[in-house]
Amino acid sequence: MSKTRLIKRLKWYYPTEKFHTYVTFPVVLFYLLLTYPIINIILLSYGLIVCIFILYQGQYYWKLKLNALKGEYIEQNNNIKFFKKSKRLNSILILFMIPVLLIQLYVQGWSFGSNNMFFWGILVNLFAVLEHVNYYHTQLMIDNKYDFEYLLKNRKLKKASLAKDLIENKL
16 A cells, blocks of 8 residues: 555544544443443453553554654654553453453353343453454454455455564564
8 A cells, every 4th residue: 555545544544543442432331331230241341441442552553653654753662662561461451351251250140141241241352352463463454455455365364564563663
């Protein structure tokens, strides 16, 4: 993808990611906390918080990428350290999904059917894991014809842009 096309894409993509980070997911979390007893949404709340944290990293990365493409100065070393630490922290947060799942099951009496928010919690936590993979490992999202053409030509998904930048130690 050309630099001009990438800048054009990031000019709408970055604000969209930012909106979901600061509005969509926090509003959903706030609504759930006001509507349901906390005991029924422990897993769901945890998943939403992890999603918000990972989405923050993603929108921040796209902001930095857009600024770099436009020729603006970005602090390379500090940002690379931030993303490397965030990647490790994400892994810890993902591992903690298992104890949170067990806590949720314990408080609802080890019953799967008594709490329909449990299944939403599973989905949101899975979404958080997929977002982590999408940013730090393999690009899972195919949202333009170039991604689709790459998939057809190479028969595999692309390495995530942030993953490549972390390997190269530059944004």
